[in-house]
Structure formats: structure tokens, C-alpha cells
Amino acid sequence: xxxxxxxxxxxxxxxxxxxTLTCNYTNYSPAYLQWYRQDPGRGPVFLLLIRxxxxxxxxxxxxVTFDTTLKQSLFHITASQPADSATYxxxxxTGGGADGLTFGKGTHLIIQP
Amino acid sequence: GAVVSQHPSWVICKSGTSVKIECRSLxxxxxxxxxxxxxxxxxxxLMATSNEGSKATYEQGVxxxxxxxxxxxxxxxxxxxxxxxxxxxxxxxxSARDFGRGPYNEQFFGPGTRLTVL
Numbered sequence: 001x002x003x004x005x006x007x008x009x010x011x012x013x014x015x016x017x018x019x020t021l022t023c024n025y026t027n028y029s030p031a032y033l034q035w036y037r038q039d040p041g042r043g044p045v046f047l048l049l050i051r052x053x054x055x056x057x058x059x060x061x062x063x064v065t066f067d068t069t070l071k072q073s074l075f076h077i078t079a080s081q082p083a084d085s086a087t088y089x090x091x092x093x094t095g096g097g098a099d100g101l102t103f104g105k106g107t108h109l110i111i112q113p
Numbered sequence: 114g115a116v117v118s119q120h121p122s123w124v125i126c127k128s129g130t131s132v133k134i135e136c137r138s139l140x141x142x143x144x145x146x147x148x149x150x151x152x153x154x155x156x157x158x159l160m161a162t163s164n165e166g167s168k169a170t171y172e173q174g175v176x177x178x179x180x181x182x183x184x185x186x187x188x189x190x191x192x193x194x195x196x197x198x199x200x201x202x203x204x205x206x207x208s209a210r211d212f213g214r215g216p217y218n219e220q221f222f223g224p225g226t227r228l229t230v231l
Contacts, residue, residue: 034219043117043206043222044157089156100147100159100172101208101220 003027004104006090012110013080021075021107023090030092033066033073038087038106080111115141115211119223126197127231134192134226136207142187143209147220151204163190197230
């Protein structure tokens, strides 16, 4: 069966360090992969999208890698800040643009001052 | 950026009643909207794909007669939970993609609706 796994339910990182979150998937061949941020009681907010032919994507302090051989994506937040504390969701779309997303369970990131 | 709104933000109802949730794209046209459900500490689960002017496509295990979806215009989709029961209590979130920007882009999510069925 198809599955998306995010490495841990919770991750504690000291402020200023780099936080690295992992997303692994099985039995998918996604055209692209997305990362979202979700705060408690709110809908997800889009952060980054990376296509299958891209190895790496950056946006300000965020970096995403995509290894289709390992079936893995890594999400990095450099110079982390307490305001980065949230749940981060990995999402895949395996079909065309009209398809909905399949989400991982998320990693709850806590940046400690 | 593209904005998606939902109404109401929360609702409490008695078991057996029906509840309607609205999802609107405020500054773009959405030929397709999506409805998700999220239980506490769980991931978002896609319930159905709402297509403007046609019937919704439901995911396996989602009862189409219980979760009625209507996509009457390019900016509005509604989800009606019929004969709600306590097990339907959840966080319902809609999303839309701005196809004017091309098909392979992010989805814009609404703020969610917290449904509690007593």
C-alpha cells in the first residue's frame, strides 16, 4: 500500500541551529512533493514545492531536497527561531494537477530559545 | 497571494442534524476544490474533489450520501454533513488550486472548520 512517513512526531531544536525533517514514501512515483506548515487549529500554509527532476529548492532559510531513488525528501530550516515552531507536513500528488494531496502525519517542531 | 475562506470557523450541533460548511476562493477562480478532514494528532485525509458544475469525486471509504458536496460556482464549494453523529466531529479543511497559474502548483487552504457533534 502507499505510505508517507515523517521521521518523528516531535523534534526539539535549539534556537539558531538547523532543523532537519525527513519525509519518506513508499509505492509512489510522485511528480512533485510539497511541504506545508500547520499551526494549531489552522489550515496548512504552503512553503515549498519540488519537482521530480529537481534535486534541491531553496527559499530564504528553507531548503528542500528530493531524492527519487531513496524515495525521500529532507526539509531544512537554518538559523531556526522560536517562531518556526509548528507542525510541518509533507505532501505528495501522484496524478495530474487536478488531484488532491496525500499528507504525511507531520512533524511537530519545537524551537527552544 | 491567493486566499481561501471557510465559514463557519466552528460549529456545535446535536446528533442527527445537518451542517453546511462553505469554502470560498476570494481572489481567484477555482474550477477544482478539495475537502479534507483531520482528526486530532492525525494527518489531513482527502475526502473528496469538488468540481465546478459536475459531481464530486469521493475517496474510498467516504460516504457520498453523508457528505454532500456542491460546487455551484468558480469561487464557492459547500460541504454538508448530513445526519451528523459524534464520530463526525473533526476539523474540516478545504483547499483550492489556482489553475490560472498552471496545474502543478501549491494548494491554498482555508482556515478550517471545527465541527463538534453532541
